[in-house]
Amino acid sequence: MFSENTIKQLANYKTPFYYYDLKVLHNTLDEVVKQSQKYNYHVHYAFKANSNKKIIELICNKGLGADCVSGNEVKHAIENGFASQKIVFAGVGKNDDEINYALSQNIFCFNCESIHELQIINELAGKQNKVASIALRINPNVDAHTHQYITTGLEENKFGINPYEFDTVINLIKQLSHIQLIGLHFHIGSQITDLVPFKNLCLKVKQINHYFLNKGFDLAVINVGGGVGINYKEPDKDSIIDFAAYFKVFNDFIELRPQQELHFELGRSIVAQCGSLISKVLYIKNGINTNFAILDAGMTELIRPALYQAFHKIENLTAQIHHLPINQKYDVVGPICESSDCFGKAVELPETKRGDIIAIRSAGAYGEVMSSRYNLRDETRSYYSE
Ligand code: LLP
Numbered sequence: 001m002f003s004e005n006t007i008k009q010l011a012n013y014k015t016p017f018y019y020y021d022l023k024v025l026h027n028t029l030d031e032v033v034k035q036s037q038k039y040n041y042h043v044h045y046a047f048k049a050n051s052n053k054k055i056i057e058l059i060c061n062k063g064l065g066a067d068c069v070s071g072n073e074v075k076h077a078i079e080n081g082f083a084s085q086k087i088v089f090a091g092v093g094k095n096d097d098e099i100n101y102a103l104s105q106n107i108f109c110f111n112c113e114s115i116h117e118l119q120i121i122n123e124l125a126g127k128q129n130k131v132a133s134i135a136l137r138i139n140p141n142v143d144a145h146t147h148q149y150i151t152t153g154l155e156e157n158k159f160g161i162n163p164y165e166f167d168t169v170i171n172l173i174k175q176l177s178h179i180q181l182i183g184l185h186f187h188i189g190s191q192i193t194d195l196v197p198f199k200n201l202c203l204k205v206k207q208i209n210h211y212f213l214n215k216g217f218d219l220a221v222i223n224v225g226g227g228v229g230i231n232y233k234e235p236d237k238d239s240i241i242d243f244a245a246y247f248k249v250f251n252d253f254i255e256l257r258p259q260q261e262l263h264f265e266l267g268r269s270i271v272a273q274c275g276s277l278i279s280k281v282l283y284i285k286n287g288i289n290t291n292f293a294i295l296d297a298g299m300t301e302l303i304r305p306a307l308y309q310a311f312h313k314i315e316n317l318t319a320q321i322h323h324l325p326i327n328q329k330y331d332v333v334g335p336i337c338e339s340s341d342c343f344g345k346a347v348e349l350p351e352t353k354r355g356d357i358i359a360i361r362s363a364g365a366y367g368e369v370m371s372s373r374y375n376l377r378d379e380t381r382s383y384y385s386e
Helices: 005-010 023-038 053-061 071-079 096-104 117-126 163-175 196-214 243-253 268-274 306-310 318-321
Strands: 017-021 042-048 065-068 087-089 107-111 132-137 180-183 222-223 260-266 275-285 290-293 314-316 328-333 342-349 359-360 383-386
Touching: 005 318, 017 023, 017 318, 023 053, 023 243, 023 268, 023 383, 053 107, 065 359, 071 087, 071 096, 087 096, 096 117, 107 117, 107 180, 107 222, 117 132, 117 163, 117 180, 163 196, 180 196, 196 243, 196 275, 196 314, 222 383, 260 268, 260 290, 268 275, 290 342
Parallel strands: 017 383, 042 065, 042 260, 065 087, 087 107, 107 132, 132 180, 180 222, 222 260, 290 328
Antiparallel strands: 017 275, 275 290, 275 359, 314 359, 328 342
């Protein structure tokens, strides 16, 4: 929800840009911390969702750890104040430089995705005379019922180690002296709005945890990843997700042993609702069925609609100030030379004119970080409200 003052202020900046409402982020973080602390859960922020400096600074100040998927993310986290002992490093294709850097920083844990990777980390740790802490990323074959591009926990996905490989892995780990298995890691997908897949994940984790105990591994860490979804349709109604219900599912169904820690890697649910992509209408063009509102922002600033057919609420802020009724439909498109450069079809809006300020909501996660300079576009800019 934008106040009239905010809208007037936004109108002064050169569009397009990301606008972050740090108050929303602040309140979201307070809720995450409050609800996770009820059970002593450890939350790592998934850097891939948004690594904007101001955002991660605030997240770091609230005491969260970091979940990184590249050497540069690990570096960025450390340089911005995250303790290396709160950093987990995942990814199916960590290269040698990235592994060496993370080893040199003594990070908390590598989330290891394949048998081959275990061998390489062992070899590189040996060269540094170190023992790397490892969690095995397990593919639990749990359906997240989300978009196919962001489902990660099915057998057909490239992520993690499959249960049929467990015995081989266990025999191998016993021989590798420069890695220590400290935990199990899972992540079934992203934008999961129903809690049932998380309950199913808990039941799988319970079995697998038991299996490893029977094989002699009393593991200290269980990491269940992230993935809890947000309300893209009504960002103001649910600007903070129900973290109490989310953490409660894990408490109810996972059955940890007394010494075991539960870790999470949350991205979208922390940063999505604090960010909007702000743009100006360049042209209105008459189409056959609906008119086009052509914006100065495109898929280069926010690729989610083009890539995943993702829905983002679109608002005409200028028309909101004038309390204009919503009585028109527009295909809201960007300036990029691709037909997929479309933010929404037949979007219901007030009458929209050149120069109107448009907000594309819930864009704080996987927005700015996925922007590109295709068509040699300007670098993406951002502003904040404190
Ligand atoms: N942990 C792992 C291992 C992950 O792969 C991810 C996200 C997360 C945690 C954080 O998930 P979250 O809480 O943000 O759902 N670009 C896509 C989303 C890709 C998610 C990739 N992995 C989008 O725009 O929807």
